[in-house]
Amino acid sequence: MTSVSKSRCSLRRKGLFSAVYGAYLWKFFMRSFLASVEFPPHQAWRPSDDLNNWVIQHPTTPLDSIGLVSKGWRAAVLSCDKIWSYIHIEDTNLYTEESPSVRRLVRHIERSTSYPLTVSIYHPFSFDIVSCPDRLLSLLASFSNRIKDLYLFVSMDVLKNLNVLQSSLQSLHSCIMIFSDGTEPPIYGEEIQYKIEFFRDAPNLQKVDLWEVGPLPYSGHIVLPWNHIKIFKCTGLTFWVNTHEILRILQEAQDLEECILHCQVLDDAIINFDYRVVACPKLRSFRLIGDNRRWSTGVRTLLDDMEAPALTHLDIAFEDVLANGDNTHLMPLILKFVERSRCKLTYLRIANMMVSREDTSYILQAFHSLEELHLSNVGPDTLTNVHLHQLAFDSQDGVVPCALPMLHTLHLEGEWSFSPTNFVEMAAWRRMHHYVPLRRLDLFVKEDEDVDITLRHEKLLHSICSALSVYERGGLSFNVAHVSSEQYEDTPMRMHRAPGGPESP
Template sequence: MDTLPAEILIEIFNLCTTDPAEPLVPLNLSCVSTWWREVVQSSPRIWQYIHLDDRSTLAFSRAQVALWTRRSYPLSFDITLDVAQSSNLILPLLSPLLPFMDRWRHFTMTGLRQESVVLSGSLADGIDPLIISLQDPDQAAKGSLRRTFAGMAPEWLAMNIWVSELPQPLTLLPMHFTAVVMSEHSLSIHTQPRSILEFLSMCPQLVAFSFAGWHHDDEERMNAPPLPVVRLPELRKLHLRTTCGTRSLLSCIDAPGLTELYLASLNVDFQLALPIEEDGDSDDEAGDFSRSPGSDRATGMGLRRLLLRSNPPLRVLHMDWSDMRTKDFRFAFDHLSSLEWFFISASDMSDRVIELLRPFSSVRLPMLRRLELINCNELSGEVILQVLSARVAVTDTLSELAIIQCEGFTEQHAALLRKDFRGTLETSREAM
């Protein structure tokens, strides 16, 4: 063997490294002799196969990835991941490799999931979004028909993972995803806001985040440790749906660049547990009727904290089956000087809220261009007409109006409003 030239040894050694049952072949070969060590350490080809499994410690796997990615540079590499215990470990095992995605050539998973995908040449723009499906442990192990890496567009891949709980931040390295879509797929899954916030702390470049859950009582109790505040300077779009953790999430996300906030299906008719009381927690002086007083308070207080902490230049506020108290609408309208589009559906808000948009010495929401009121049946048509007529008389920013299925607003009100309004007014919609 000592008489063989280095080129032949490299070919032989390279063949040995392809066996996933022997993940440490390069290290073993380098222990045979000084000559072999020189050959192994000087040849990137011998380090092109990275074999990981969930029976090793994460510290060992991180050290292995660091060594193999360094020694294989500048070549691409293949990854084999054997997951025999839990799909919850897939992301922790792969997170050290995510910064090197431009060098991924082939990915194979064995164990609980069987899949193989060629990635060379398809990662020009990296992998986005990260799609996290929270499922029961047996369902998470099986996953779905989607692959871990699935194409969403030419040269654009999404990463799908199926877990029963979110990985702890200590098990991850910072990830460079710009979009994360997280959703619960089982009533038995109860993802606490603390776990979500801690996970988001490992995504510092996040631009868009979406969470859809179930209506659990997620608010932490008064004796719980303070929730971490997560700074996401690049976050532009935030979407929360069907969760009782709205207050905790909005209160603890620091997003100074946020421009779009979508709140959907947050209303619940049961009382939520209160954290430590803050300014604004007192009862609403307006005393308006509400079918969801607990979630109204939670949504309003969360939005207050977000606005006070980050002062984001929100341009879109979309509230679908999500409501607030009158005092919280007043606070929000006083602080949303950049808002261009306000959508609200199925709200119990009263005429007092619409009155906030009437111009007096100043105009609230001075940049408002599009206003949509859908199925807001506590509003009276006369007040809507008076407020909007007064508003369009002093400002020309409002150009799109939709007042749909609001029982108090009739065609007669619409006809009178059209006399003053120069923009587009929609009063009916085929499918709601």
């Protein structure tokens, strides 16, 4: 081989090496870039723990500013369609004709290429409330078939304008809708002057989250494709809700897997609805929250007329502490609902209603699959020393196992009459001698008005903490605390948690 040929071969190898090395460096740079740039979080819009407010987060750094860091960063920003997949529109009034906001939006859409989009429209009540500008509507229509997630915090007028997107939201998977102007939906019996139906024909819509909107009922005020919705959450409600309308929704939503209903009143006035017992074949998680005495009447109707054979998670609670005498009938209804459904619950939470010792005995005997039990303000005699003994020991002949054999989490909050010694013995036995060890134990005791009683409770709680601390190293996470009346739904004043264990609620 001549020296010229050798030189050419060497150059080719160097060129090939440079190309491969350059490609590798670019991939490494892109990977580092994607890891260092904070994309809009998956939970950019999320409800607060008590479901009474929403936490809304928006990106604070314009993407164009990121590209100013260096040529490499600019190239990375422009070539990454994922980073342009989140479109945030704030104050719809600014999107008129060829305004700067419109030009930025057009450029943003172009750079997202064909990537599925998450679109948030945030127009709070503090802004002037007007209809959505035609120019913005036309832009939304131009890429509406790529919208996968849609977050709306807008006025009723803007929601009505969005009906032009009705047939084009072919990729829509989830939607959050919040009324920013507090407009109440029409009451029963009133003629509907308008409908919100822009997602009526969305074939892939599976998750709907409404807040202060009123739960669909309202005789077609909001139209949804119920036949393929899997997750439905309607929270923060201050409106009256008709129980029979909810049953109608459950009857139609045969694919529904998770449902949260939070309302002030469940009205059980009979409407034109023909049914016997509504079956919810795929419903796995059901949460009902209310804050009015009339709510309990609607719960009776709802639970009497539905069954959910696939149910694993059940959470029923009054939002506020009511006198136990006002809701003594609810727990037996809940137990009958579970029995009729023949479901295998793994999670049960009951809050702010009376649970008798007989109710607890039934739970211990019948709910063999239960893994988590949460009882908050359910009465001082709900859990007795007899129940603690049943939770701790097998029968003498070893044939019958201890109660709730799968239980790994126990949360107790309120006033309790059981012995601290028996409580510690139960926890110790389930840690040391049971094949499903107790992993999480919470005991929050309400302070007494009598200072001497409170001090005596403090000593008992301290002794419980000392006794349970032996099992921390083995993996037991426990919270033991006094809780004042004002703090009843807040973080406990004093917490004890095993290292590495989950955070307190």
